[in-house]
Amino acid sequence: MRLVLASLLSVAATGAIAQTVPPVTSPPPATLTGAKPLDAKWEAVAREIYKFAMETPTVKGRGELPKLQNYLAAKLKAAGWAEADLHVLPYESVPGNDTAALIARWPAAGPPKAKPLLILAHMDVVEALPADWTTDPFKLIEKDGYFYGRGTGDDKGGGIPAFVALMKLRAEGFKPDRDLVILFTGDEETQGKGAELGATEWRKWTEAEFALNADAGGFGFTRDGAPLGAGLQTSEKTFQSYYFRARNPGGHSSRPRPDNAIYDLADALKKLQNHRFTPMLTETTTAYFTARAKQEGDNQLGRAMRAWLADPNNGAAADAIEGDPLEVGLTRTRCVATMLKGGHADNALPQLAEATVNCRIMPGVEPKAVEAELKAMVGPKVEVAPFADTGRPTPASPLRPDVVAAYTKAVHARFPNQPIIPQMSTGATDGLEFRARGIPVYGVDGQWGVFPDDERAHGKDERIPVQSLWDNVRHWESMLRDLAG
Numbered sequence: 001m002r003l004v005l006a007s008l009l010s011v012a013a014t015g016a017i018a019q020t021v022p023p024v025t026s027p028p029p030a031t032l033t034g035a036k037p038l039d040a041k042w043e044a045v046a047r048e049i050y051k052f053a054m055e056t057p058t059v060k061g062r063g064e065l066p067k068l069q070n071y072l073a074a075k076l077k078a079a080g081w082a083e084a085d086l087h088v089l090p091y092e093s094v095p096g097n098d099t100a101a102l103i104a105r106w107p108a109a110g111p112p113k114a115k116p117l118l119i120l121a122h123m124d125v126v127e128a129l130p131a132d133w134t135t136d137p138f139k140l141i142e143k144d145g146y147f148y149g150r151g152t153g154d155d156k157g158g159g160i161p162a163f164v165a166l167m168k169l170r171a172e173g174f175k176p177d178r179d180l181v182i183l184f185t186g187d188e189e190t191q192g193k194g195a196e197l198g199a200t201e202w203r204k205w206t207e208a209e210f211a212l213n214a215d216a217g218g219f220g221f222t223r224d225g226a227p228l229g230a231g232l233q234t235s236e237k238t239f240q241s242y243y244f245r246a247r248n249p250g251g252h253s254s255r256p257r258p259d260n261a262i263y264d265l266a267d268a269l270k271k272l273q274n275h276r277f278t279p280m281l282t283e284t285t286t287a288y289f290t291a292r293a294k295q296e297g298d299n300q301l302g303r304a305m306r307a308w309l310a311d312p313n314n315g316a317a318a319d320a321i322e323g324d325p326l327e328v329g330l331t332r333t334r335c336v337a338t339m340l341k342g343g344h345a346d347n348a349l350p351q352l353a354e355a356t357v358n359c360r361i362m363p364g365v366e367p368k369a370v371e372a373e374l375k376a377m378v379g380p381k382v383e384v385a386p387f388a389d390t391g392r393p394t395p396a397s398p399l400r401p402d403v404v405a406a407y408t409k410a411v412h413a414r415f416p417n418q419p420i421i422p423q424m425s426t427g428a429t430d431g432l433e434f435r436a437r438g439i440p441v442y443g444v445d446g447q448w449g450v451f452p453d454d455e456r457a458h459g460k461d462e463r464i465p466v467q468s469l470w471d472n473v474r475h476w477e478s479m480l481r482d483l484a485g
Contacts, residue, residue, distance in 0.1 A: 026144070026223075026450075026453055027144045027145040027146075028145050028146070028221075028449075028450050028465045028467070029221070029223070029224065029225040029450070031225040032221060032225055032448075032450070032465065032467065033145055033465065033466075033467045035414065035467060035470075035471065037467070037470045038470045038473060038474070042164065042168055042473070043470065045164060045167065045168075046160070046161070046164045046469065046470070046473055049072075049075060049160055049163065049164060050140065050147075050156065050160045050469065051140045052068070052071055053068060053072075053123065053151070053156045053160055054138070054139075054140040054147075054149045054150075054151060054152065054156060055138060055139055055140055055149075056068040056071075057125075057138045057150075058123050058124045058125055058151070058186070059124070059125060059126070059127050059128075059150075060093075060097050060099075060124065060127070060187070060189070060190050061096065061097055063098060065099040065100045065123060065124060065186035066088065066090060066099075066100040068123055069088045069100045069101065069102040069123065069184065069186070070088050070100075072102055072123075072163065072184065073086045073087075073088050073102055073104065075163075075167070076104050076166075076167070079167045079170060079171065080170055080171075081104060081105075081106065085104060085105040085106070085107065086102075086103075086104050087102070087103040087104070087205060088100055088101075088102055089101045089102075089103065089197075089202065091186075091193060091194065091197060092193075093186070093187035093190055093191045093193040093194070094190065094191050094193075097187065097190065097191070099124065099186035099187050099194065100186050101183065101184060101185050101186055101194045101197070101198065101202075102123075102182065102183070102184040103181065103182065103183050103198075103202060103205045103206065104181070104182040105179055105180070105181050105182075105205065106166065106170065106176060106179065106180040106181075107179050108176050108177055108178050108179050109175030109176060109177065110175075110177070112177065112178045112179060113177040113178060114177070114178045114209055115178065115207070115208060115209035116178055116179035116180065116181050116207065116208045116209065117178055117179070117180055117181070117208060117209065117210065117211075117212065117480075117483055117484050118181045118182075118183060118206055118208035118210070118211035118212070118434070118439065119162050119166075119180065119181065119182050119183070119211070119212050119214065120183055120184075120185075120195075120211050120212070120213045120214060120215065120429075120430050120431060120434070120441070121155050121158055121159025121162060121163075121182075121183075121184050121185075121213075121214040121215055122155050122159065122184065122185045122186070122187075122188030122189070122194070122215060122430055123155070123156065123159060123184050123185070123186055124185070124186050124187055124188060124189050124190070125150050125151035125154070125155075125156070125189065126150070126154075126189050126458050128150040128462075132460055133460055133461055134148075134460075134461050135148045135149070135461065136149075137149055137150040137462070138150060140152075142466060145465055145466055145467070146463040146464065146465055146466060147463060147464055147465075147466055147469060148461060148462070148463045149462065149463075150462055151462070152462050152463055152464045153447060153449070153454075153456070153457050153462060153463070153464045154215070154457040154458065154462070155188070155214060155215045157447050157464045157468070157469065157472070158214030158215055158218075158445040158447055158472070159184055159214045159215075160469075161214075161445075161446070161447075161469060161472035161473045161475070161476055162182075162212075162214045162445075162472075162476045163182070163184075164473050164476075165473050165474075165475075165476035165477040165480060166180065166182070166476075166480070168473065168477060169477060169480060169481070174480075174481065174485065175485075176480075176484040176485065177484060177485060178209075178484050180480065180484055181205065181206060181208060183195075183198045183202075183206055183430075185198065185430055188215065188429065188430050192428070192430060192432075192433065194430070195430035195431075195432070195433040195434070196433050198430070198433065198434070199433040199434045199436070199437045199439070200437070206434075207439075208439055209439075210397070210400065210403070210439060210440040210441065210442065211431065211434050211439055211440070211441040211442070212403075212441075212442055212444050212479065212483075213233065213429060213430070213431045213441050213442060213443045213444065213445070214445045214476075215429045215430065215431070215443065215445070216231070216233035216423075216425060216429055216431065216443020216444075216445060217230070217231055217232055217233055217407070217423075217442075217443040217444045217445040217446070217447075218230070218231060218445045218446065218447040218448060218449075219231065219411060219415070219418050219446075219448045220448055220449050220450065220451045220454070221448070221449075221450050221451070222450070222451065223450055223453065227415060227417050227418045227419065228451060229291065229295070229418065229419045229420075229421045230407075230411045230415075230418045230419065230420050230421065231421055231422075231423035231443070232403075232404065232407050232420055232421065232422050232423060232442065232443065232444060233422075233423045233424070233425055233429075233431075233442065233443025233444075234283075234284045234396055234397045234398075234399060234422055234423070234424070234441075234442060234443070235282065235284045235363045235394070235395075235396035235397060235424040235425070235435075236363070236394050236424065236425045236427070236428050236429065236431060236432045236435070237329070237333075237360035237361055237362060237363065237394075237424070237425065237426050237427075237428070238359075238360070238361040238362075238363070238365070238367060238391060238392065238393050238394055238432075239358075239359075239360060239361075239390050239391070239428050239432075240358075240359045240361055240367040240370065240386060240387070240390045240391035241338075241356055241357065241358045241359070241386070241387040241390050242335075242356075242357045242359065242371065242374060242384055242385060242386050242387065243354055243355070243356060243357075243383070243384070243385045243386075243387070244265060244268055244269070244272075244337075244354065244355040244356075244357055244378065244382050244383070244384060245265075245352065245353070245354045245382065245383040245385065246261040246262070246264040246265040246268070246342075246352070246353045246354075246381060246382050246383075247261060247351065247352055247383070248260060248261040248264070248349065248350060248351055248352075249351065250348060250349040250350060250351035251348070251349045252347070252348065252349070253346070253347045253348055253349055254347075256349065257349060259381075260349065260350065261342060261343075261349075261350040261351060261352060261353040262342050262343065262350050262353045264353070264381045264382055265342065265353035265354070265355060265382060267381075268355075268377075268378040268379070268381070268382040269337050269355060271377050271378055272335060272336075272337060272357065272374075272377065272378070273337075275335075275377050276315075276319065276332070277332045277333040277334070277335075277370075277373070278315070278332065279308070279312070279315055279318035279319075279331040279332040280312070280331075280332060280362055280365075281308075281309070281312045282362070282363055282364070282396050282424065283396060283398065283399060283422075284363075284396050284399070284422045284423065284424045285330060285331075285422075285424050286309065287399065287421070287422040288330070288421055288422050288423055288424065289305045289308065289309055289321075289330075290309060291419055291420075291421040291422075292305055292421070293305035293306050293309065294419075295419075300320070301320075301321065301324055301327075304317045304318075304320035304321050305317075305321060308321060308331070318331040318332065328426075329360060329426040330424065330426065332362060333359060333360065333361045333362050333365060333370060334359070334360055334426075335357050335358065335359040335360075335370070335374070336357065336358060336359075337355050337356070337357050338356050338357070338358045339355065339356035340354070340355050340356075341353075341354050341355075342354060357374070360426050360427075361391075361393070363393070363394055363395055363396040363424070364393070364395060364396070365393070366393060367386060367391035367393065371384060371386055392432065392433070392436045393436060394431075394432040394435040394436045395435060395436075396424070396435075397435060397440035397441055397442060398440060399422060400440070400442070402482075402483060403442045403444065403483070404420070405482070406444075406478070406479045406482040406483050407420065407442070407444045407479065408420050409478060409482060410444075410446060410474075410475045410476075410478040410479045410482075411446065411475070413474070413475075413478060414471055414474070414475070415448075423443070425443070429443070431443065444479060445472065445475075446471060446472040446474075446475025446476060446479075447464060447468055447472050448465070448468050448471065449464060449465060449468065450465070
């Protein structure tokens with residue numbers, strides 16, 4: 001998932017820019033591409049590994065994940081990692097989807113001075129149809145200052161730079177004062193079983209003081225090179241779905257009853273459409289809206305943000321913020337109907353009408369509390385029942401000064417004018433499984449792009465600037481030196 005960067009940069013862009021259809025090709029501004037690439041040796045290493053990763057179609061059901069994870073493990077072994085510290089772990093995400101994860105440990109140079117640091121990324125990608133693309137989605141194409149291909153950004157463009165940075169640090173004699181652990185999963189885009197296993201059954205290898213997530217964070221620029229902000233992700237909403245079910249004895253359609261399961265469900269869904277959960281601020285969203293209010297200045301949205309920050313009970317101000325389509329979901333829990341079915345014959349009154357309602361719940365709020373609120377809202381005619389396999393609450397990670405400082409330093413080393421903005425994701429990454437089980441997670445990737453042109457994760461002609469890949473290796477190198485040196 002790469003929604004954190006996209007959502008942050010979309011809200012920072014002007015409405016006119018955000019609604020423009022991205023061109024297929026447009027070189028990034030020269031002011032952003034003038035930095036030196038990596039030295040020749042490490043550019044060649046990064047290209048080779050990135051190309052192999054990109055051209056291995058790690059899509060659900062294709063069975064390519066073990067090939068890529070074994071390739072990466074072999075690269076680490078050749079670079080000095082002990083075989084005992086490398087684990088390629090096949091697992092079944094869902095029936096018919098066999099995949100694999102990579103766990104690798106670089107032990108501290110001496111007695112560890114702190115608990116391990118965990119680095120998260122995922123190597124699976126969403127499907128891409130060649131007929132829909134301008135380029136072959138599973139070939140790494142370089143043109144017009146960009147790398148094109150499925151996964152260039154999400155998430156091989158995050159995980160591979162972190163991977164290369166570790167190899168580079170080891171080759172250059174860096175001696176970590178704590179263990180550095182990689183977990184690269186193989187099903188983040190589907191079921192997230194790898195992250196769940198990583199946070200539970202594989203915990204003997206992944207136990208850490210905190211984790212850095214290469215699938216969140218990042219920053220961007222407008223088409224003229226103006227900075228839009230660097231997101232530091234510290235929290236994610238809880239994903240929870242519910243069934244709304246209306247039942248009825250039914251009967252013959254020629255003799256309608258005064259009550260009807262479809263009508264009862266429709267009434268409940270209309271109530272859901274108009275319902276608003278109580279807005280709430282967290283440490284992360286307070287920092288986010290403080291920064292956003294400065295960006296918006298004295299316009300209507302900026303004034304609403306400042307009013308809500310001054311008075312968190314000001315629901316009208318929170319409503320005004322959520323009225324902006326690019327801020328939806330950031331002030332409160334949100335629930336929406338996503339699937340619908342009902343009835344069994346065109347000449348019979350319906351005995352069952354059912355809707356799927358998906359909720360994204362604010363950190364710190366229990367799904368049971370949301371369920372109770374939904375039940376009270378719809379009334380006794382409609383049953384509300386949670387999906388059994390969703391709803392793991394994920395507390396927000398505290399804004400650790402050392403992580404904030406390391407991320408700020410790494411970003412500002414290349415782009416000193418980028419504002420650092422803490423971010424809550426309305427979607428989900430592998431980080432949620434670790435936050436839910438006591439390991440703080442921080443989305444701190446150094447990937448950057450030009451927006452909205454490069455907002456293409458999961459879409460047609462996914463791409464990142466070539467310079468972004470080189471910069472991201474340096475970004476991770478800087479962060480790891482500061483946090484494990």
